[in-house]
Amino acid sequence: MTGSLDSWEQWLLKQAEPHLRRGRPDDWDHTLRALRYGRALLQEEKGDAEIVITTLALHDMGWSRVDYTDFVEAPPEKKKETRSLKEHMVQGALLAREILDTTPFPGDRKERVLQIIACHDEPEAVLALAEPEALLVMEADRLDRFGPESQARYRKMFGENYLREGRSFLLEGAKLWFRTPTAKRILQEMLGQAEKSGAGSAGN
Ligand SMILES: [Fe+2]
Ligand SMILES: [Fe+2]
Known part of the structure:
Protein backbone atom coordinates (compact mmCIF):
# COMPACT_ATOMS: atom_id res chain seq x y z
CA MET A 1 0.00 0.00 0.00
CA THR A 2 1.61 3.22 -1.10
CA GLY A 3 1.64 6.43 0.88
CA SER A 4 -0.35 8.23 -1.79
CA LEU A 5 -3.09 5.60 -1.63
CA ASP A 6 -3.24 6.19 2.12
CA SER A 7 -3.78 9.92 1.69
CA TRP A 8 -6.32 9.33 -1.12
CA GLU A 9 -8.23 7.00 1.23
CA GLN A 10 -8.17 9.61 4.00
CA TRP A 11 -9.45 12.28 1.62
CA LEU A 12 -12.24 10.02 0.38
CA LEU A 13 -13.25 9.16 3.94
CA LYS A 14 -13.45 12.83 4.80
CA GLN A 15 -15.91 13.32 1.93
CA ALA A 16 -17.87 10.16 2.79
CA GLU A 17 -18.06 10.63 6.56
CA PRO A 18 -20.97 13.12 6.70
CA HIS A 19 -23.08 10.79 4.52
CA LEU A 20 -22.08 7.67 6.44
CA ARG A 21 -22.92 9.33 9.76
CA ARG A 22 -26.44 10.05 8.47
CA GLY A 23 -26.96 6.48 7.23
CA ARG A 24 -27.70 3.34 9.22
CA PRO A 25 -26.31 2.88 12.72
CA ASP A 26 -22.54 2.31 12.54
CA ASP A 27 -22.24 2.73 8.75
CA TRP A 28 -19.17 4.85 9.40
CA ASP A 29 -17.47 2.24 11.59
CA HIS A 30 -18.57 -0.50 9.21
CA THR A 31 -16.84 1.33 6.35
CA LEU A 32 -13.61 1.65 8.33
CA ARG A 33 -13.70 -2.07 9.15
CA ALA A 34 -14.50 -3.02 5.54
CA LEU A 35 -11.43 -1.01 4.50
CA ARG A 36 -9.32 -2.95 6.99
CA TYR A 37 -10.60 -6.24 5.59
CA GLY A 38 -9.97 -4.92 2.08
CA ARG A 39 -6.36 -4.12 2.92
CA ALA A 40 -5.87 -7.55 4.46
CA LEU A 41 -7.24 -9.20 1.31
CA LEU A 42 -5.06 -7.04 -0.95
CA GLN A 43 -1.96 -8.21 0.88
CA GLU A 44 -2.54 -11.74 -0.39
CA GLU A 45 -4.86 -11.49 -3.37
CA LYS A 46 -4.38 -9.92 -6.78
CA GLY A 47 -6.41 -6.82 -7.51
CA ASP A 48 -6.14 -3.11 -8.23
CA ALA A 49 -5.76 -1.68 -4.73
CA GLU A 50 -6.82 1.83 -5.71
CA ILE A 51 -10.12 0.58 -7.17
CA VAL A 52 -10.83 -1.63 -4.15
CA ILE A 53 -10.04 1.05 -1.56
CA THR A 54 -11.90 3.80 -3.42
CA THR A 55 -14.99 1.62 -3.80
CA LEU A 56 -14.98 0.48 -0.17
CA ALA A 57 -14.59 4.02 1.16
CA LEU A 58 -17.63 5.21 -0.79
CA HIS A 59 -19.81 2.10 -1.13
CA ASP A 60 -22.46 2.66 1.56
CA MET A 61 -23.04 6.44 1.40
CA GLY A 62 -26.41 5.86 -0.28
CA TRP A 63 -28.07 4.75 2.99
CA SER A 64 -28.11 8.45 3.95
CA ARG A 65 -30.63 9.08 1.16
CA VAL A 66 -33.11 6.27 1.72
CA ASP A 67 -35.76 5.34 4.26
CA TYR A 68 -34.48 1.92 5.24
CA THR A 69 -37.44 0.84 7.39
CA ASP A 70 -38.31 -1.92 4.92
CA PHE A 71 -34.74 -3.23 5.14
CA VAL A 72 -34.76 -3.27 8.95
CA GLU A 73 -38.16 -4.97 9.10
CA ALA A 74 -37.63 -7.63 6.44
CA PRO A 75 -36.67 -11.13 7.62
CA PRO A 76 -33.05 -12.08 6.89
CA GLU A 77 -33.77 -13.93 3.64
CA LYS A 78 -35.92 -11.07 2.30
CA LYS A 79 -33.60 -8.16 3.01
CA LYS A 80 -31.94 -8.42 -0.38
CA GLU A 81 -35.31 -7.87 -2.08
CA THR A 82 -36.10 -4.62 -0.29
CA ARG A 83 -36.48 -1.37 -2.15
CA SER A 84 -34.11 0.52 0.13
CA LEU A 85 -31.32 -2.03 -0.33
CA LYS A 86 -31.46 -1.56 -4.09
CA GLU A 87 -31.86 2.21 -3.76
CA HIS A 88 -28.83 2.65 -1.45
CA MET A 89 -26.68 1.26 -4.26
CA VAL A 90 -28.19 3.63 -6.85
CA GLN A 91 -27.88 6.64 -4.53
CA GLY A 92 -24.42 5.60 -3.40
CA ALA A 93 -23.18 5.53 -6.98
CA LEU A 94 -24.66 9.00 -7.59
CA LEU A 95 -22.97 10.42 -4.49
CA ALA A 96 -19.68 8.72 -5.38
CA ARG A 97 -19.86 10.22 -8.86
CA GLU A 98 -20.35 13.70 -7.36
CA ILE A 99 -17.27 13.23 -5.18
CA LEU A 100 -15.04 11.66 -7.84
CA ASP A 101 -16.09 14.28 -10.42
CA THR A 102 -14.28 16.88 -8.31
CA THR A 103 -11.01 14.91 -8.57
CA PRO A 104 -8.60 13.96 -11.37
CA PHE A 105 -9.53 10.28 -10.86
CA PRO A 106 -9.56 8.91 -14.44
CA GLY A 107 -12.97 8.48 -16.05
CA ASP A 108 -12.63 4.80 -17.00
CA ARG A 109 -11.53 3.91 -13.45
CA LYS A 110 -14.33 6.01 -12.00
CA GLU A 111 -16.88 4.05 -14.04
CA ARG A 112 -15.47 0.77 -12.69
CA VAL A 113 -15.82 2.04 -9.11
CA LEU A 114 -19.38 3.25 -9.73
CA GLN A 115 -20.35 -0.03 -11.38
CA ILE A 116 -19.24 -1.98 -8.32
CA ILE A 117 -20.99 0.41 -5.91
CA ALA A 118 -24.18 0.07 -7.97
CA CYS A 119 -24.30 -3.71 -7.42
CA HIS A 120 -22.13 -4.38 -4.34
CA GLY A 159 -33.06 -6.23 17.27
CA GLU A 160 -32.35 -9.31 19.34
CA ASN A 161 -34.26 -11.75 17.12
CA TYR A 162 -31.95 -11.23 14.18
CA LEU A 163 -29.06 -12.66 16.15
CA ARG A 164 -30.94 -15.95 16.27
CA GLU A 165 -32.54 -15.98 12.80
CA GLY A 166 -29.77 -14.21 10.96
CA ARG A 167 -26.87 -16.41 11.97
CA SER A 168 -27.71 -19.48 9.90
CA PHE A 169 -28.67 -17.27 6.98
CA LEU A 170 -25.26 -15.57 7.13
CA LEU A 171 -23.40 -18.88 7.38
CA GLU A 172 -25.29 -20.17 4.35
CA GLY A 173 -24.54 -16.96 2.44
CA ALA A 174 -20.85 -17.23 3.28
CA LYS A 175 -20.57 -20.23 0.93
CA LEU A 176 -21.57 -18.03 -2.01
CA TRP A 177 -19.89 -14.75 -1.03
CA PHE A 178 -16.35 -15.77 -0.13
CA ARG A 179 -14.29 -17.06 -3.03
CA THR A 180 -10.65 -16.12 -2.44
CA PRO A 181 -8.54 -18.32 -0.13
CA THR A 182 -7.70 -15.27 1.99
CA ALA A 183 -11.34 -14.31 2.60
CA LYS A 184 -12.15 -17.92 3.45
CA ARG A 185 -9.22 -18.05 5.88
CA ILE A 186 -10.17 -14.77 7.59
CA LEU A 187 -13.77 -16.00 7.91
CA GLN A 188 -12.68 -19.29 9.46
CA GLU A 189 -10.43 -17.44 11.90
CA MET A 190 -13.29 -15.18 12.96
CA LEU A 191 -15.73 -18.06 13.33
CA GLY A 192 -13.13 -19.89 15.42
CA GLN A 193 -12.67 -16.84 17.63
CA ALA A 194 -16.41 -16.41 18.02
CA GLU A 195 -16.81 -20.03 19.04
CA LYS A 196 -14.08 -19.72 21.63
CA SER A 197 -15.68 -16.65 23.16
CA GLY A 198 -19.16 -18.22 22.98
CA ALA A 199 -20.46 -15.48 20.66
CA GLY A 200 -20.70 -17.79 17.69
CA SER A 201 -23.57 -19.88 18.91
CA ALA A 202 -27.06 -18.87 17.91
CA GLY A 203 -28.85 -16.73 20.43
CA ASN A 204 -25.82 -15.11 22.00
FE1 LIG B 1 -24.23 -1.75 1.07
FE1 LIG C 1 -21.28 -2.19 3.38
Missing part, protein backbone atom coordinates in the same frame (compact mmCIF):
# COMPACT_ATOMS: atom_id res chain seq x y z
CA ASP A 121 -25.01 -5.93 -2.37
CA GLU A 122 -26.12 -8.24 -5.19
CA PRO A 123 -23.69 -11.16 -5.02
CA GLU A 124 -24.84 -12.61 -8.34
CA ALA A 125 -24.24 -9.28 -10.11
CA VAL A 126 -20.86 -8.83 -8.41
CA LEU A 127 -19.74 -12.31 -9.46
CA ALA A 128 -21.05 -11.70 -13.00
CA LEU A 129 -18.65 -8.75 -13.32
CA ALA A 130 -15.87 -11.35 -13.08
CA GLU A 131 -13.41 -8.72 -11.82
CA PRO A 132 -11.09 -9.42 -8.88
CA GLU A 133 -11.76 -5.90 -7.54
CA ALA A 134 -15.53 -6.41 -7.41
CA LEU A 135 -15.06 -9.73 -5.62
CA LEU A 136 -12.60 -8.26 -3.10
CA VAL A 137 -15.02 -5.40 -2.34
CA MET A 138 -17.86 -7.85 -1.73
CA GLU A 139 -15.68 -10.06 0.43
CA ALA A 140 -14.34 -7.16 2.51
CA ASP A 141 -17.83 -5.70 2.94
CA ARG A 142 -19.32 -9.05 3.96
CA LEU A 143 -16.48 -10.17 6.22
CA ASP A 144 -17.72 -7.40 8.51
CA ARG A 145 -20.91 -9.42 9.03
CA PHE A 146 -18.90 -11.99 10.95
CA GLY A 147 -16.46 -9.95 13.02
CA PRO A 148 -16.80 -9.41 16.76
CA GLU A 149 -18.44 -5.98 16.19
CA SER A 150 -21.19 -7.37 13.99
CA GLN A 151 -23.29 -8.76 16.86
CA ALA A 152 -23.60 -5.37 18.53
CA ARG A 153 -24.35 -3.73 15.19
CA TYR A 154 -27.08 -6.21 14.30
CA ARG A 155 -28.60 -5.92 17.74
CA LYS A 156 -28.77 -2.14 17.30
CA MET A 157 -30.08 -2.28 13.74
CA PHE A 158 -32.39 -5.31 13.65
